[in-house]
Amino acid sequence: MRESTEDSVQLQGLSVPGLELVLEFINTSKVQVVNETLEDLIETASFLQVTSILKLLSSEIRPENCVELYSLSEVYGTHDLRNACLKYMSCYYHPMLRRPEFHSLPPAVRDQVREMRMKGAATLVAIGDFTCLSLDVPDQDEPWSMLRYGEVEQRWKPLASNLPPDMINVRGYGSAVLDNYLFIAGGHRMTSQEISAVHCYNPCRNEWNQVAPLNQKRSNFKLLAVQGKLYAVGGQCLGTVECYGPEQDWWTCVSSMPDPLVEFSACECQDGTLFFLTDRNTSVLRYCPASDTWSVFQTCPAHIRKQQMLSVEDTIYLVGGYTHELEAGRRQLRPSQTEDVLTVQSFNVSTGEWIQLKENKSKSGLNLTCTLHNDGIYIMSRDIGLPTSMEHRVFLKYNIFSDAWEAFRRFAALGQNMLLCSLYLPNTV
Numbered sequence: 001m002r003e004s005t006e007d008s009v010q011l012q013g014l015s016v017p018g019l020e021l022v023l024e025f026i027n028t029s030k031v032q033v034v035n036e037t038l039e040d041l042i043e044t045a046s047f048l049q050v051t052s053i054l055k056l057l058s059s060e061i062r063p064e065n066c067v068e069l070y071s072l073s074e075v076y077g078t079h080d081l082r083n084a085c086l087k088y089m090s091c092y093y094h095p096m097l098r099r100p101e102f103h104s105l106p107p108a109v110r111d112q113v114r115e116m117r118m119k120g121a122a123t124l125v126a127i128g129d130f131t132c133l134s135l136d137v138p139d140q141d142e143p144w145s146m147l148r149y150g151e152v153e154q155r156w157k158p159l160a161s162n163l164p165p166d167m168i169n170v171r172g173y174g175s176a177v178l179d180n181y182l183f184i185a186g187g188h189r190m191t192s193q194e195i196s197a198v199h200c201y202n203p204c205r206n207e208w209n210q211v212a213p214l215n216q217k218r219s220n221f222k223l224l225a226v227q228g229k230l231y232a233v234g235g236q237c238l239g240t241v242e243c244y245g246p247e248q249d250w251w252t253c254v255s256s257m258p259d260p261l262v263e264f265s266a267c268e269c270q271d272g273t274l275f276f277l278t279d280r281n282t283s284v285l286r287y288c289p290a291s292d293t294w295s296v297f298q299t300c301p302a303h304i305r306k307q308q309m310l311s312v313e314d315t316i317y318l319v320g321g322y323t324h325e326l327e328a329g330r331r332q333l334r335p336s337q338t339e340d341v342l343t344v345q346s347f348n349v350s351t352g353e354w355i356q357l358k359e360n361k362s363k364s365g366l367n368l369t370c371t372l373h374n375d376g377i378y379i380m381s382r383d384i385g386l387p388t389s390m391e392h393r394v395f396l397k398y399n400i401f402s403d404a405w406e407a408f409r410r411f412a413a414l415g416q417n418m419l420l421c422s423l424y425l426p427n428t429v
Contacts, residue, residue, distance in 0.1 A: 011047075014043065014044050015040040015044065018045075021037060021041045021044070022048060025050065025056075031053060033056075033057065035065055038069065041053065041057075042054070042073070042076050042078065042081075043076060055080070058084035061084060063096065066085055066088055066089055067085075067099070067101040069085050070086065070089070070109075073085060086113060089102070089113045091117075091205060092205075093113060093179055094179065094246040096113070097247045098247055114179060117179060117180040120203065120204075120424035121424065121425055122374060122422055123148050123149065123423055124149035124378055124422055125146065125148050125149075125159065125421050125422070125423050126148075126156065126380065126418060126420050127145060127147075127163065127175075127418070127421070128418035129145060129169065145163040146158070146159040146161055146163065147159060161201070161206050164199055167199055169417075170187040170188070171189075172187045172219035174186055174218075174222055174232060176225040176230055177225060178225035178229075178230055178246070179228070180203060180204075180423060181200050182200070182201040182203075182421060182423060183198060183201075183223060183230060184199050184200075184419075185198040185199075185214060185223050185230075185232060186217065186235070194217040194218060194236070195219075196217045197210065197213050197214075198213055198214060198244075203424060212244070214232055214242060218234075219235055220263075221234045221235035221238065222264070222265070224266055224267070224268050224274055226268040228245075229245050229289070231244075231254075231274060231287075232244070232251070233266060233274070233276070233287075234264065237260055239257040239258075239260035239261070240256050240257075241253070241256055254289075257287075258285070264276055264278040265307050267310055268311060270313045270314055272289060273288050274286070275311075275349070277300060277309065284296070284298040284299065285297065297349075300318075300347075307319060308368065308369070308370050310372050310377060312372065312400060314350045315346050315347070315348050315349075316348075316349060317346050317400065318344065318345045319343075319368065319370050320342075320343065342368070343356070343357070345357060358403050358405065360398075371420045371421050373422040374422075375399060375401055376397045376398055376400055378395075378396070378397050379397070379420075380420045
């Protein structure tokens with residue numbers, strides 16, 4: 001190169017602050033990263049191919065500079081820095097939603113950031129007050145509140161995190177997964193004191209954070225995620241409804257239920273509406289968030305006691321203990337030995353068709369938790385038989401495509417207040 005034989009080299013188009021920062025880094029291996037000189041620094045480091053500075057910037061990403069670093073990485077073609085910014089925004093997706101500059105990014109980029117949160121392995125996660133038995137843990141006496149299921153080896157293992165201390169022994173809370181964040185809200189303590197606190201688990205960080213509390217203390221209610229928002233519906237003697245937007249980190253009141261419901265199940269559907277069914281009423285209620293209105297949608301031909309509701313596209317699945325059918329306007333009780341048989345029914349909201357699916361011989365349909373995971377409904381139940389006081393636990397899968405049941409190795413941990421959900425976990429968790 002001709003420049004190698006010259007006493008000085010003239011650089012065109014580089015700023016003095018950028019060159020000073022690069023020279024400082026070459027001499028000291030340190031550089032001051034501030035927003036005012038970010039562009040000068042990246043432009044000069046890219047031009048001079050000082051790649052170690054660009055690697056350093058990847059570790060200096062913060063909420064306040066993330067969007068600007070991403071934009072500059074696009075301009076100067078620093079792909080590693082660009083990918084690091086996308087990963088950071090995905091990891092802190094909800095906090096980024098609260099920053100105005102994030103919404104200046106193209107919609108396709110914002111969608112990519114959200115989709116990156118689902119790039120991990122879909123994993124069953126159980127939450128509860130567990131006493132570990134036959135788990136792969138170094139200390140069998142250590143209490144765990146979060147477990148993950150290894151499907152290949154069919155074993156439950158402790159997740160490298162636990163519930164926040166103030167959530168231990170809380171009952172009757174609401175739970176929902178939104179944007180691969182697990183939210184746990186409200187509930188009541190052992191003293192029956194209701195709470196309004198809301199906690200959020202971020203699998204990307206393997207950590208819990210507290211977000212804005214509910215406006216109203218509530219327990220035994222439903223928390224539902226639909227169209228990027230959470231809805232806290234009902235509760236003990238409550239008919240009020242609250243809506244949470246992660247962009248504002250705040251709860252606002254919306255239209256109340258027509259009547260307070262007791263022991264009801266609920267789910268969201270693909271059209272963005274919410275459906276509700278109670279243990280004591282066979283009317284299916286529908287709530288439309290877009291119009292903030294309630295309506296009676298349909299009548300259920302069979303009564304499912306202690307049921308849970310899940311949805312796949314426009315089909316709702318009811319999982320629970322079968323108790324009786326409705327015929328000719330009256331209730332006809334079925335034989336008592338079938339009252340606790342685990343059953344699944346489906347309801348197509350487009351056609352209005354109800355289908356009775358294959359029953360399971362399990363006697364644990366009245367106290368269960370279930371979740372959609374991959375191609376099936378995974379069900380975990382815990383019942384105590386009154387005559388013997390013996391605990392009966394099952395861990396099952398209902399395949400929604402083949403209408404078949406699959407039983408797994410018995411759940412290897414005693415527990416109470418159990419919750420089953422499906423999350424995308426990074427390989428490092």
